[in-house]
Amino acid sequence: MSVVTRDAPVAAPRAPRPAVGGYLALALAVAVMVLPLVWMVLASFKGLDEIYRLPIQWLPESFAPTNYGTATQTVPFGRFFVNSAIATVLGAGLKMLLGLMTAYALVFLDIPFRRFFFWLVVCALLVPQQIVLIPNYVLIADLGWLNTYQGLIMPGLASAFGTFLFRQHFLTLPRSILEAAELDGAGHWRRLWRFVVPLSGPTIAAVGLVSIVTEWNDYLWPLLVIDRPEMMTLPVGLTLLINSDGLTDWGVVMAGTVLVTVPVLAVFLLLQRRIVAGLVAGAVTG
Structure with missing residues (x-):
């Protein structure tokens, strides 16, 4: 009497888990490098009172290039x-x-x-x-x-x-x-x-x-x-x-x-x- 055996089902390979820690470290490094540049550009459009205002105001009230004209003059x-x-x-x-x-x-x-x-x-x-x-x-x-x-x-x-x-x-x-x-x-x-x-x-x-x-x-x-x-x-x-x-x-x-x-x-x-x-x-x- 022959015994019929069934092959165990092969488990599908698991998808690789995203390296959350690596992405967080990368995002932190990018933020450290980019945020000062962003602040520099935004501050170049701010008036004196806006820069010294507390709490910190990121966006200027106006994007008029007044400071650029003053700097070049x-x-x-x-x-x-x-x-x-x-x-x-x-x-x-x-x-x-x-x-x-x-x-x-x-x-x-x-x-x-x-x-x-x-x-x-x-x-x-x-x-x-x-x-x-x-x-x-x-x-x-x-x-x-x-x-x-x-x-x-x-x-x-x-x-x-x-x-x-x-x-x-x-x-x-x-x-x-x-x-x-x-x-x-x-x-x-x-x-x-x-x-x-x-x-x-x-x-x-x-x-x-x-x-x-x-x-x-x-x-x-x-x-x-x-x-x-x-x-x-x-x-x-x-x-x-x-x-x-x-x-x-x-x-x-x-x-x-x-x-x-x-x-x-x-x-x-x-x-x-x-x-x-x-x-x-x-x-x-x-």
Whole structure:
């Protein structure tokens, strides 16, 4: 007599539970970053009495751009913008150029002690920039470069971060392409610009964004070497909107801050797709 057995029904796989804790942590992090920006934009439309009102009033009574007109009429924002643009374009551009060439030498040139030089770059990443402010200031003052573009730009041209990131990415590039270019008679300069740079788009975008944001938002160094209003950059020029003798109209200050933030925020939105790819390029390379 045969016994018929029935297969037990297979339970359907459970749907993964949403990571509620992860979403809450993400929402909290976004709120910490975004809420100050939202408050800055809303406060730029408020009058003096609205900002100091308790309890806090989030929305302004009117969205009239009065504070923006006051800010642009009080200080020469146009001149500040030109100074910041010159310092940012030249500073970030030269940082990337020096970083590219230094990283290329560390990877593709057979130079003595190149491993030692790489570790010097790594050690430079660990040195806070505030430590070198006084030596740099003394050097710039001795050269007579106070209140000049070269004094504003030159001390920050050596970018250990850019050199490190470019070097790590270059180690992942296929050597066969460069070897074929070398057999065709291409020198190092041509190999760098015709082969290495086109293959390094995401990394260049990441280093470029970090350099642009750093140069544009730099406050402490321009504050030390610039004291003439016609040479001030935007972050330093904002201090002219703060009234040290009386009650500061923070609506006007917030309007000026928005004008400073918008250009670099636009650059970030343009380059954001390449940032992550560039920052993780070569991350597992030793």
